[in-house]
Amino acid sequence: MSDSQAAVPHHDGLHNPALLHHFATEEQQRDSASFGMWIFLATEVMFFGGLFCAYLIYRRWYFGDFAAASKSINAALGATNTAVLICSSLTVVLAIWAAQTARRGLMILMLVLTMLFGVAFLGIKGIEYKDKFEEHHVPGVSFSFDHQQIPGHPDQYANPQHAQIFFALYFIMTGLHALHMVVGLGIFTWLLWMAWKGRFTPHYHTPLEIGGLYWHFVDIVWIYLFPLLYLIDRHP
Amino acid sequence: MATATVPSVERENYLNKHYGVESWLLTTDHKRIALLYLISITFFFFIGGFFALLIRLELLTPASDLVQADTYNKLFTMHGQVMVFFFLIPSIPAVLGNFLIPLMIGAKDLAFPRVNLLSWYLYIIGGIMMVHCMLTGGVDTGWTFYTPFSTAFSNTKVIEAGLAIFVAGFSSILTGLNFVVTIHRMRAPGLTWSRLPLFVWAHYATSIIQILGTPVVAITLVLVVAERSLHLGIFDPKLGGDPLLFQHLFWFYSHPAVYIMILPSMGVVTEIIACFSRKRIFGYSFVALSSIAIAVFGFLVWAHHMFVAGISVYAALIFSLLSYSVAVPSAVKVFNWTATLYKGSIRYDAPMLYAFGFLGLFTMGGLTGLFLAALGVDVHVTDTYFVIAHFHYIMVGGALMGYLGGMHFWWPKISGKLYPEGWARLAALIVFIGFNLTFFPQFILGYLGMPRRYADYSHMPEFQILNVFSTAGSTVLGVGYLLPMIYFLWSMRYGKPAPDNPWNAAGLEWKTPSPPTTYNFEEEPVVTWEAYNYDEIDKGHKEEVHVVG
Numbered sequence: 001m002s003d004s005q006a007a008v009p010h011h012d013g014l015h016n017p018a019l020l021h022h023f024a025t026e027e028q029q030r031d032s033a034s035f036g037m038w039i040f041l042a043t044e045v046m047f048f049g050g051l052f053c054a055y056l057i058y059r060r061w062y063f064g065d066f067a068a069a070s071k072s073i074n075a076a077l078g079a080t081n082t083a084v085l086i087c088s089s090l091t092v093v094l095a096i097w098a099a100q101t102a103r104r105g106l107m108i109l110m111l112v113l114t115m116l117f118g119v120a121f122l123g124i125k126g127i128e129y130k131d132k133f134e135e136h137h138v139p140g141v142s143f144s145f146d147h148q149q150i151p152g153h154p155d156q157y158a159n160p161q162h163a164q165i166f167f168a169l170y171f172i173m174t175g176l177h178a179l180h181m182v183v184g185l186g187i188f189t190w191l192l193w194m195a196w197k198g199r200f201t202p203h204y205h206t207p208l209e210i211g212g213l214y215w216h217f218v219d220i221v222w223i224y225l226f227p228l229l230y231l232i233d234r235h236p
Numbered sequence: 237m238a239t240a241t242v243p244s245v246e247r248e249n250y251l252n253k254h255y256g257v258e259s260w261l262l263t264t265d266h267k268r269i270a271l272l273y274l275i276s277i278t279f280f281f282f283i284g285g286f287f288a289l290l291i292r293l294e295l296l297t298p299a300s301d302l303v304q305a306d307t308y309n310k311l312f313t314m315h316g317q318v319m320v321f322f323f324l325i326p327s328i329p330a331v332l333g334n335f336l337i338p339l340m341i342g343a344k345d346l347a348f349p350r351v352n353l354l355s356w357y358l359y360i361i362g363g364i365m366m367v368h369c370m371l372t373g374g375v376d377t378g379w380t381f382y383t384p385f386s387t388a389f390s391n392t393k394v395i396e397a398g399l400a401i402f403v404a405g406f407s408s409i410l411t412g413l414n415f416v417v418t419i420h421r422m423r424a425p426g427l428t429w430s431r432l433p434l435f436v437w438a439h440y441a442t443s444i445i446q447i448l449g450t451p452v453v454a455i456t457l458v459l460v461v462a463e464r465s466l467h468l469g470i471f472d473p474k475l476g477g478d479p480l481l482f483q484h485l486f487w488f489y490s491h492p493a494v495y496i497m498i499l500p501s502m503g504v505v506t507e508i509i510a511c512f513s514r515k516r517i518f519g520y521s522f523v524a525l526s527s528i529a530i531a532v533f534g535f536l537v538w539a540h541h542m543f544v545a546g547i548s549v550y551a552a553l554i555f556s557l558l559s560y561s562v563a564v565p566s567a568v569k570v571f572n573w574t575a576t577l578y579k580g581s582i583r584y585d586a587p588m589l590y591a592f593g594f595l596g597l598f599t600m601g602g603l604t605g606l607f608l609a610a611l612g613v614d615v616h617v618t619d620t621y622f623v624i625a626h627f628h629y630i631m632v633g634g635a636l637m638g639y640l641g642g643m644h645f646w647w648p649k650i651s652g653k654l655y656p657e658g659w660a661r662l663a664a665l666i667v668f669i670g671f672n673l674t675f676f677p678q679f680i681l682g683y684l685g686m687p688r689r690y691a692d693y694s695h696m697p698e699f700q701i702l703n704v705f706s707t708a709g710s711t712v713l714g715v716g717y718l719l720p721m722i723y724f725l726w727s728m729r730y731g732k733p734a735p736d737n738p739w740n741a742a743g744l745e746w747k748t749p750s751p752p753t754t755y756n757f758e759e760e761p762v763v764t765w766e767a768y769n770y771d772e773i774d775k776g777h778k779e780e781v782h783v784v785g
Binding site for chain 1: 343344345346347348349351409413414416417420421422447448449450451452454455456458459462463466467468469470475476477478481485488755760
């Protein structure tokens with residue numbers, strides 16, 4: 001019954017409670033939010049960029065050792081994870097589409113699916129890490145990479161020190177990426193809660209869009225990490 | 237000029253609207269956050285200054301008698317880290333930029349007020365880590381964290397200092413992000429890019445560097461911390477790693493970081509020179525675009541810090557040439573400021589004295605930078621006091637003079653009170669004299685071969701006289717910095733209330749009350765005039781202003 005009275009005092013009658021005081025229009029607020037996220041992603045590109053730079057230099061210097069080390073990680077698991085993440089990006093887009101077309105149930109389902117894909121990714125990553133731990137491929141005191149042949153050079157063994165640099169970069173790059181996935185899961189928990197509360201309408205779903213931008217970015221980082229780390233000089 | 241009437245009853249403003257600790261620590265008002273930053277960076281400035289004075293005291297005599305070499309290493313390291321990461325980088329952007337950008341562009345706040353508060357908290361978390369690190373032993377790597385010393389040999393708290401700077405770096409990134417979005421999306425109607433105050437242009441260029449440079453030093457520090465705790469070998473030549481890679485990654489941020497310090501200062505000086513010459517800035521678009529050019533060129537010159545580190549001679553040639561190119565936009569600015577002064581009605585108020593100080597000192601710092609960009613000269617003066625003098629002329633003579641000039645210029649707006657002009661002029665003079673007495677002898681010392689980072693120069697006792705000059709100067713400089721702090725605090729209680737526009741200056745910030753209200757503007761201002769329209773203001777034409785109190 002209060003619904004009919006609520007609109008009366010406001011002369012515009014359409015005031016959105018999500019519009020913050022310092023913005024003049026909802027459009028200005030939406031533009032600012034997505035522009036801010038794009039700039040944040042630019043900083044992320046530079047953040048990962050430092051690691052990619054280090055990786056590319058050492059890969060060029062120690063190509064054979066890197067190829068041998070790369071061969072020891074499980075490309076099938078990596079490929080599965082790539083597929084999982086691509087699917088999760090699809091569900092994010094579908095969630096936004098559902099919000100735009102006012103399908104609340106579908107939106108919630110898609111958000112849940114996205115998070116399940118995210119958790120699956122981290123689980124598979126965990127299996128990979130466990131394998132590496134058991135094989136003594138984690139850099140540090142117990143690291144060992146002796147008598148590993150360099151692909152294409154059956155008479156040569158990889159230098160364990162150089163292989164250790166590969167594994168150091170492997171763990172830092174995939175670890176940092178996994179950390180971004182964890183943050184993404186946190187963001188999506190919040191988005192799910194907002195969606196559950198019915199905050200997103202075809203008119204207002206900015207958090208969903210900028211959260212989606214972040215998720216896509218984390219996916220794209222993986223799209224680069226996968227071939228660089230898993231597919232160096234692999235031959236069947 | 238200060239003829240505007242001052243109401244006897246205090247108006248509601250951003251300072252008196254809410255009271256209590258919570259209203260400050262949970263504020264999202266950009267003006268209050270600016271004051272939080274002002275207090276925090278002043279704290280760190282005096283910590284960094286304390287280390288500097290200890291360094292100068294040690295160098296008063298050739299032998300290492302006040303402190304031993306290990307302690308001395310920690311003193312200059314922590315002086316550098318505190319001053320660079322906890323004072324100079326946040327100084328003008330986080331205090332004056334935070335306070336003024338929304339006012340200058342006619343906005344109610346920055347685009348992301350809560351992110352703005354978050355960045356202050358990140359700064360404080362980083363700051364607490366840094367203070368804890370200093371109190372429990374400190375660091376001795378030099379502010380540059382050079383590997384493999386920092387990762388394999390130093391026995392000090394490298395990890396904690398690295399993480400402190402990592403966290404503070406995100407504060408800087410978020411400030412830059414907020415500024416860029418605000419400048420793009422929150423400008424008042426009619427305030428086109430070509431009407432923006434040059435202070436805003438300078439901050440835009442600064443933000444680009446903060447956004448693109450800071451993440452690189454952040455990941456580099458992550459690698460240093462990982463390498464030190466796990467002995468990975470990424471930067472350790474004994475394990476196949478490359479220490480030069482560290483230097484490349486470090487300077488990719490840390491050279492542009494110098495422009496994070498100097499560009500905002502250039503923006504401040506531009507505003508002051510236009511106001512106290514009562515003239516339009518000469519060559520507005522050149523001054524605006526030279527800020528962007530400095531930001532862009534700044535990213536292409538980092539390896540001039542590594543000429544003697546073993547980079548290839550061809551790389552060195554290219555980086556030398558590119559380093560010279562930064563001089564072009566810098567010179568454009570200096571010449572345009574000078575041309576603005578030409579035939580201006582110049583007043584010598586304290587902000588202008590600081591601006592003049594900036595002009596002279598920045599020019600000297602810039603020109604000696606060209607000596608260092610020249611491959612042959614650089615080899616002679618690398619790691620000597622010549623380098624120390626050069627970058628202090630830029631960072632202290634340039635950035636800090638601009639910061640103090642800006643603090644005086646906008647203090648009436650920030651606090652609503654006038655500072656004592658006589659004392660302020662005296663302080664400006666003391667700072668200028670003290671600065672030159674401290675750092676000019678260091679040019680000579682360096683050219684004669686005194687190396688940096690040495691506590692003991694007893695094999696070269698003839699260097700003592702110049703070091704005595706320098707130490708004496710640092711004491712004078714210390715007095716010059718204490719004075720403004722004292723009379724600013726004094727003026728908050730006893731100063732005369734400031735009119736809305738005490739300098740009769742152009743710019744939207746002066747059309748708000750002093751101090752401004754919480755949301756800055758009651759009605760959205762509409763801008764119909766160019767920046768720095770001092771000819772119109774002084775002709776007494778009442779411009780159409782759509783802003784009331």
